[in-house]
Amino acid sequence: MKKLINAPADVVVESLRGLAAAHPGLRVDLEHRIIYRADAPVPGKVALVSGGGSGHEPLHGGFVGRGMLDAAIAGEVFTSPVPGQVVEATRNVDSGAGVVHIVKNYTGDVLNFEMAAEIALEETGIEVVAVITDDDVAVQDSLYTAGRRGVGVTVLAEKLAGAAAEAGRPLQQVADVVRRVNANGRSMGVALTSGTVPAAGRPTFDLPEGEMEIGVGIHGEPGRRRVPLAPARQVAGLLLDPILDDLDFTGGDGVIAFVNGLGATPLIELYLMYGEVAARLEKAGVRVVRSLVGPYLTSLDTAGCSVTLLKVDDDLVRLWDAPVNTPGLRWGV
Known part of the structure; x- marks a missing residue:
């Protein structure tokens, strides 16, 4: 490795310490592993x-600031934060207008955020949705969920709800x-390599040199199947076809198309992939009105990418275009 x-045991805290040094406009509570926007709570x-397990940076701590999150909680690598951390963050950002928790569908996250919301209401009267x-x-x-996993849409939700x-x-x-x-x-991802959790010191799963995992999760969970490594044009189809089959993205006001890097794939490849995705969407009659390309929801040092499509209306486009500073x-x- x-x-x-x-x-390995100090990675999360030392990373948060570095985040605080690099971005003095944030407040970082190292004891509870919480990142706050500097002016939280914002009156009214x-x-x-x-929040969630670390290892997905910049999600979630990198999205704290004006126009996005008021606080993000860091668990251990690929491990949910505990309820006490969530309660602490909730108390410290509430201005009386209530708090929205955005929770990815992983069993630990769902249970711990749910428990924290109950504690916050009982002990302080804070209304949490x-x-x-x-x-x-x-x-x-999957190995971590009951139902579908929460992935790329989480980034878009934090931006749009933040605006x-x-x-x-x-609140509602x-x-x-x-x-x-x-x-x-809707989202779908592909891994070309496995990430390595620092505490484990070895790749999460074995992926032979000439194969790729289609539908991989952000914690290294297996996806739909393993297939031979293929050109980007074909990979774009393997990711987009299940998305387009699941929801009709034609018509309406268009979509936000998000090509996300999983950690070890360079931008030259992500932009190449976006070009293939955009061409396929045009052929399918899907109109892209906004785009996002880059490593925003990673899985440590995994090579690969995910594609997220979001159907939008005029309101969501305005919220997307609103200022953001994180x-x-x-x-x-």
């Missing part, structure tokens, strides 16, 4: 909280944005 670390604003993302069409159930909260929308309307995004988004996503400021 070759990694730029000191000790619905607060957004998300939790919305679960489950956009992965690859498998119905809604920044605009002053009330902000939560409804997350629900709309999840209902209208370490991982920034425009309009």
Whole structure:
């Protein structure tokens, strides 16, 4: 294992310490492993909280700031944060307008965020609405989930709901944005290599040199099947066809197309993949109105990518274009 670390047990805290040093506009609580926007709680604003296992950076800590999250909680690598961390974050960002939890559909995350919301309500009276993302069409159930996994749509939901909260929308309307995004988004991923968890010191799964895993999860879970390595044009079809079969993306106001890198795939390849995706979408009659390309939801050092499509309307496009200022996503400021 070759990694730029000191000790495997210290990776998460030392990474958060580096994040704090690089972005002094954030507040980082190393004890509870929580990243806050500097001005939280923002008076009168619905607060957004998300989090999960580390190893997916910049998700979630890199999306804390104006126009996105008010706080992000870091669990151990590929491990859910515990309820106490979530309660701490929820208390510290609530301004009285309520808190939305954006939770990826992994069993540990769902249970721990649910418990934290109950504790926050009982102990402090904070109104919390939790919305679960489950956009992965690859498998119905996996090693980590009951039902579909929450993946790329989570990034889009954090941006869009963050803009809604920044605009002053009330609690239920902000939560409804997350629900709309999840209902209208679908994702699928491919891995060319496995990632290596620092504490394990070896790849999560064995993937022979000439094969790729179609439908892989962000924790290295197996997907639909293993197939021989193929050109990008063919890979784009293997990812897009199940997405387009699952939901009709034609008509309406178009889609946001998101090609996401899983950690070890360079931008030259991600843009090449986006070109193939865009060509296939045009042929299928799907109109792209906005795009996002880059490593925004990673799986440590996994080589590969995922594709996410989100059906949008005028309101969602306006929310997408609204200013955002975070370490991982920034425009309009």
